[in-house]
Amino acid sequence: MNEQQGGGPGNPRAIVVGHGEFAGGLVSAVGQICGMADKLVVLSMMGMTPEDIESTIRDELDRTGARVIFTDLPAGSATIAARRIVKEDPGIVLVSGVNLATLLDFVFSTAASPTEAARAAAERGKASLIVVGR
Amino acid sequence: MAIHLYRIDDRLIHGQVVVGWGQPLNARFMVLVDDLVASSDWEKELYRMAVPPEMEIFFADVGTAVRDHARYASDPRPGMLITGDIASMYRLVRGVKAIGSVNLGGIHHRAGRTQKLRYVFLTPDEERQLRELEAAGVEVTAQDVPSARARPLSEVLEGESP
Numbered sequence A: 001m002n003e004q005q006g007g008g009p010g011n012p013r014a015i016v017v018g019h020g021e022f023a024g025g026l027v028s029a030v031g032q033i034c035g036m037a038d039k040l041v042v043l044s045m046m047g048m049t050p051e052d053i054e055s056t057i058r059d060e061l062d063r064t065g066a067r068v069i070f071t072d073l074p075a076g077s078a079t080i081a082a083r084r085i086v087k088e089d090p091g092i093v094l095v096s097g098v099n100l101a102t103l104l105d106f107v108f109s110t111a112a113s114p115t116e117a118a119r120a121a122a123e124r125g126k127a128s129l130i131v132v133g134r
Numbered sequence B: 001m002a003i004h005l006y007r008i009d010d011r012l013i014h015g016q017v018v019v020g021w022g023q024p025l026n027a028r029f030m031v032l033v034d035d036l037v038a039s040s041d042w043e044k045e046l047y048r049m050a051v052p053p054e055m056e057i058f059f060a061d062v063g064t065a066v067r068d069h070a071r072y073a074s075d076p077r078p079g080m081l082i083t084g085d086i087a088s089m090y091r092l093v094r095g096v097k098a099i100g101s102v103n104l105g106g107i108h109h110r111a112g113r114t115q116k117l118r119y120v121f122l123t124p125d126e127e128r129q130l131r132e133l134e135a136a137g138v139e140v141t142a143q144d145v146p147s148a149r150a151r152p153l154s155e156v157l158e159g160e161s162p
Helices: A022-034 A050-064 A077-088 A100-108 A114-127 B015-021 B041-048 B062-073 B086-096 B124-135 B153-158
Strands: A014-018 A040-044 A068-071 A093-096 B003-009 B029-033 B056-060 B079-083 B101-106 B114-117 B120-122 B139-142
Touching (some): A014 A022, A022 A040, A022 A100, A050 A077, A068 A100, A068 A114, A077 A093, A077 B041, A093 A114, B003 B015, B003 B086, B015 B101, B029 B062, B029 B086, B041 B056, B056 B062, B062 B079, B062 B086, B086 B124, B114 B153, B124 B153, B139 B153
Parallel strands (some): A014 A040, A014 A068, B003 B079, B029 B056, B029 B079, B101 B139
16 A cells, blocks of 8 residues: 555545435445445535535545545536546546445555555446346 | 526536436436636536536526527427526526526525525525516525425525524
């Protein structure tokens, strides 16, 4: 793990932000499954202006050193805000459409840099969507 | 009229708009009216990528939207029109004179604004503009999602009951 890119021992490696209680619920599930919820920071954007959402995400990136942002919907205001941040700092990775399989893969990928782990986790998340039945 | 929702929302395109309203209205196009967005290719691309592939998006500054409103309104597909602030919608409605209702969807806290609802904060000048629209015959209601009750402007201006 490259600790210069955030996510050193005891440090969060990514920010999770979404609608309603989505982010908190997902991270809670990560904690219940593997006890690694401390690798993720939960942000709620309820009641915020677009400018507040963007500045809140920036503040958390600065505070934690995290280089990865997970959001729920591609059309969400958190995704819009995160894309503005990535435009200014291409070293940050945004993954929208996050699901539980994505986050679990990410927190376990401790050997990879956070950004490499995010790219691999996104692929795992896509593969976790399956349809059973006719 | 093909435009089923005229919405003021400072987040412009986001989940409540694209999914919350777009799906039940079966919206197939969106008109985003914002002077700043319309003047920036990067901003337009940002919002274009946020809408689903089945939804076409048009960008316009207020002046262009006034000029082209009849074309949007005669589009046979269901559509939505959104502005990011009250002033833009006020100018649009005044210029078009054919818009019968305006939805307050998300106007969040900023300096000088007073909270009216969980998702509606207004300055005195914004209140005045909304009152003027209503006095001109435009139905102004607040409703963040389709399943919520549409609150008339008089109720909005009274503020949230405890």
